[in-house]
Amino acid sequence: MAVKKRIIVPLEALNFFMADMQSGIGPFLGIFLLAHHWHSGAIGTVMTLGGISGMLMTAPFGALIDATKRKRAYVAIPGACAVLASLLVLLSQNFWVIALSQVATAIAGAAIGPAVSGMSLGIVRQAGFPRQNGRNQVFNHAGNLVGASLSGYLGWRYGYTAVFWLAVVFGGLSIISVFLIPRDAIDDDAARGMKEDRQDEKTTSGFKVLVQSRPLLILAGALACFHLGNGALLPLYGLAVVSAHPGNPTIFVAETIAVAQAVMILASIIATRMAQQQGYWWILLVTFLALPIRGVVASILVVHWGVFPVQALDGIGAGLQSVAVPGLVARVLNGTGRVNVGQGAVMTIQGLGASISPMLGGWIAEGLGYRVTFVTLGSFALASIAIWLSTAKWMKPVCER
Numbered sequence: 001m002a003v004k005k006r007i008i009v010p011l012e013a014l015n016f017f018m019a020d021m022q023s024g025i026g027p028f029l030g031i032f033l034l035a036h037h038w039h040s041g042a043i044g045t046v047m048t049l050g051g052i053s054g055m056l057m058t059a060p061f062g063a064l065i066d067a068t069k070r071k072r073a074y075v076a077i078p079g080a081c082a083v084l085a086s087l088l089v090l091l092s093q094n095f096w097v098i099a100l101s102q103v104a105t106a107i108a109g110a111a112i113g114p115a116v117s118g119m120s121l122g123i124v125r126q127a128g129f130p131r132q133n134g135r136n137q138v139f140n141h142a143g144n145l146v147g148a149s150l151s152g153y154l155g156w157r158y159g160y161t162a163v164f165w166l167a168v169v170f171g172g173l174s175i176i177s178v179f180l181i182p183r184d185a186i187d188d189d190a191a192r193g194m195k196e197d198r199q200d201e202k203t204t205s206g207f208k209v210l211v212q213s214r215p216l217l218i219l220a221g222a223l224a225c226f227h228l229g230n231g232a233l234l235p236l237y238g239l240a241v242v243s244a245h246p247g248n249p250t251i252f253v254a255e256t257i258a259v260a261q262a263v264m265i266l267a268s269i270i271a272t273r274m275a276q277q278q279g280y281w282w283i284l285l286v287t288f289l290a291l292p293i294r295g296v297v298a299s300i301l302v303v304h305w306g307v308f309p310v311q312a313l314d315g316i317g318a319g320l321q322s323v324a325v326p327g328l329v330a331r332v333l334n335g336t337g338r339v340n341v342g343q344g345a346v347m348t349i350q351g352l353g354a355s356i357s358p359m360l361g362g363w364i365a366e367g368l369g370y371r372v373t374f375v376t377l378g379s380f381a382l383a384s385i386a387i388w389l390s391t392a393k394w395m396k397p398v399c400e401r
Contacts, residue, residue: 007123008132010180015136016143017174018079018112028151028253029089029102030235031242032160036093043239044232044362046095050102051231051355055348057110062344065111065118066192066337072183074115076175078108083171086164113347117326118340119181122191126334130327134272137322138265143170145261152254160250193330193339215332215398216342218391220349222288222384223325227350229291229380230317231357233298234260236377237310240302240370256307263315264322271323280331281392281399283324288384290317295378299371325350332398353380 033043065074085104088097116136124132147170154162211217238253271283294313301310326343333342357377365373388395 007181007185010177011120011123011132012135012139014075014116014174014177014181015139016146017170017177018075018116019140019144019147019170028155028160028163028250029098030239031250031253032089033093033098034239034242038093039366041359041362041366042095043235044358044360044365046099046102047232047235047362048355048357048359049099050106051351051358053103054106054110055351055355057107058114058347058351059341059344061111062114062341062347065114065340065344069188071115071119071122071186071188071191072178072181074111075119075178078111079171079174082108082112083167086167090161090164110344110347114340114344117330117343118191119186121193121330121339122186122188123181125187125190126193126330129330130275130323131272133326133330134268134275134323137268137271137319140322141261141264141268141319145258145265148254148257148261152251152258155250155254163250189337191340192337193334194337213332213342215395216329216346218387218395219284219325219328220346222284222387223321223346223350224353225383225387226288226291226317226353226381228353228357228360229295229377230314231354232361233291233294233357233374233377234311234314235358236361236365236370236373237298237302237307239365240374241304241306244302245304252304252307256311259308259311260315260318263312264319267316267319268323271320275323275327279396279400280324280328281388281396283320284328284399285385285388287317287320287324288381288388290314291381291384292378295374295376298374298378302370328399 029047030043033046061074065071068074082105085101085108088101088104091097117133120132120136121129147166150166151163154166234256238256242252274283290313294310294317297313298306298310300306325346329343329346330339333339336342361373361377364376
């Protein structure tokens with residue numbers, strides 16, 4: 001038990017600190033650029049450029065993580081690069097400098113997510129993964145909550161530079177945490193879902209994994225539609241409220257993040273228990289249903305206190321998905337030795353929606369206004385609901401325990 005605790009505590013500490021390391025000034029980017037006289041269309045465009053770059057690299061990084069025995073380095077090195085990329089935002093607000101920063105940050109995030117998932121699977125094995133993944137997400141959301149709260153306070157007192165330095169501190173603690181996990185505690189075959197009697201096919205493409213698995217194709221398609229609407233809703237909602245009701249934008253963005261992350265903590269705990277008892281199908285259906293409601297609520301409540309219902313709904317959707325999606329992919333690909341490339345492939349397809357969303361939402365907002373944009377973005381999840389319900393006869397057995 002002492003040895004296990006010595007391994008698990010650094011893993012959960014890594015999940016706590018890594019979110020702020022990955023994003024840097026990212027959650028505050030929209031209002032930072034708005035204060036420097038950017039328009040919503042251009043802001044959405046640079047976010048989309050970053051999202052597409054991360055999307056293209058997620059599956060290749062998953063394949064590398066399946067193959068490598070140095071999984072900790074895939075957290076430490078990209079994490080340090082992400083923090084440095086955030087510095088570019090503070091040094092220059094030139095369009096291409098900002099775009100380069102977002103590209104670098106997104107590529108780093110594409111490596112960190114599958115690496116932490118693979119490390120967790122290698123430590124606790126398939127039987128322990130659903131519970132440990134749930135705990136990872138609880139700590140991750142708690143870290144987001146603390147990071148957002150500190151960022152809001154420090155940004156209010158000392159400006160955006162303080163938000164960057166907070167990301168540096170969290171980045172350093174993340175790197176320390178990852179190297180406190182003993183190298184020999186990670187079973188590299190278990191980390192990629194390899195059965196003991198299979199040592200073939202060390203790497204494969206994410207596209208091949210997807211086309212060979214109908215459940216993964218269905219999951220990826222539903223997630224892509226969901227994130228096409230969800231990806232831009234928070235940054236645009238922040239811009240809408242700050243534009244309509246001037247106040248301290250740093251505090252407001254911190255509130256949007258904190259409310260969502262607080263709900264995500266509870267949602268992750270509930271999802272972990274539901275997954276063990278009922279499987280993942282109902283969990284994912286609830287996440288898809290939450291987005292259209294959130295879009296309507298956001299369109300009605302363009303006021304400061306509207307952040308509570310709007311972001312509570314985001315917490316339900318994202319919090320449940322953070323547990324259900326990695327758990328379901330690991331279950332579907334158990335025994336194939338392709339778990340991490342599969343995780344990366346699903347993240348790539350869902351990232352396609354998330355990366356297009358800011359640009360699409362930004363230009364809709366410029367042409368039709370924020371209220372119409374929120375309803376439009378929320379409606380994209382109706383396609384996710386249709387996909388999920390129409391394929392229930394295939395997906396329910398896969399999702400069940």
